[in-house]
Amino acid sequence: MTVTTRFAPSPTGSLHVGNVRTAIHNWMWARKHGGRFLLRIDDTDLERSKEEHVGAIRADLAWLGLDIDGEERQSARFALYEAEFGKLKAAGRVYACYETPEELDIRRKVLLSRGLPPVYERKPADAPGPEGVTPHWRFRLDHDAPIEWTDMVRGPQHFEPRNMSDPVVRRADGSWLYLLPSVIDDIAMGITHVVRGEDHVSNTAAQIQMFGALGAPPPQFAHEALLVGTEGKLSKRLGSLGMASLRAEGIEPIALVALLARLGTSDPVEPVTSPAPLIESIDFARFGRAPARFDEGELALLNQKILHHTDHAAVASRLPAAITAARWNAIRPNLMTVAEAADWVAVFDGPFAPPAPDDADRPVLAAAAAAAPGIDWTADPWHALTAAAKEATGAKGRALFLPLRRALTGRDHGPDMAELLPLIAKDQAVARLAAN
């Protein structure tokens, strides 16, 4: 059986790091097993679902490199849901309910006040509904069939259906709640593994009986612990932290994938430049039960580490033409983002006005300026330049290197000058040294 997973967002908003993490794990699992990864747009709520969000979800997955093997849409599948619903109705597994929300609320409070679990109480099977009221529909749980599964993250799970309310599957206006269409689709699409957040565990218990009622074996389930912010809960910022803002901050998609793939697992977060090693190693048994902590500072740092060994070819399309492979290799250890590379174009090719030097540094600069025109720029110009300035002035160490670095790059820190200087046009370097 081909491993088939699905990412099933409701297009009522844009993706945030929490649901992107679920998408990544579903994708990785499918890729590890040479299987299929589907995007299922859960848009049964026609009012709240928006086309612009569907477009943004596709764009975010593409940006992250999570290629899909197919896209499905629940709003195009109502006829199938109707047919399956008809079968369940005929079999007595869904039934009409007439209570108003107020009645249900009072009933719940009565039960709680008696110290009883607030479980929905079924009416006798043939109780007729009140005249002229359109019913909503519940799925009839089989009280004699305890619900059990071995969760790939949580291990053995056990639910007593007697302690659960029969879930509402369809509203009085005919619209669908999430539970049943999802099961119908998981069967129809051959989903073998459902990977989602642990907030769905009790849904899974009810859905397992729905699979049975529809005559299909349930898929395997992996319920991952939720993602929380550094403050310990899913903060407002984290809940709304979308791909667009991360992209604008210069976060590389692979950095986000690398972090979210491993966060909350016993595998270390590593600065990979390709998802291959992450895919290779994914194992739900190594996912922890405690909430996974997402730290934006950790993401920025990982982004930086990844850039340090990212090849020029991987980023060339986003770099100014002046940033050649050699120049990229020289500056990448000092970059926080790819966009910062553009700041180096002026350092390499000008226009560039060196900062006014300290008086104490003038002799070193003057000596370097005198020597520079005669230096062979294709050999090791930095070595030749510093040797000449040292010999002329006696300066060494920081007093020798820092004024030269400042005059040549405008910065106190940066790439290895021996690597950088041959990449700065010679006439530019000579002019900068002579500018004071």
Ligand code: GLU
């Ligand atoms: N649309 C559901 C959600 O976003 C899908 C849950 C699932 O993966 O089954 O919560």
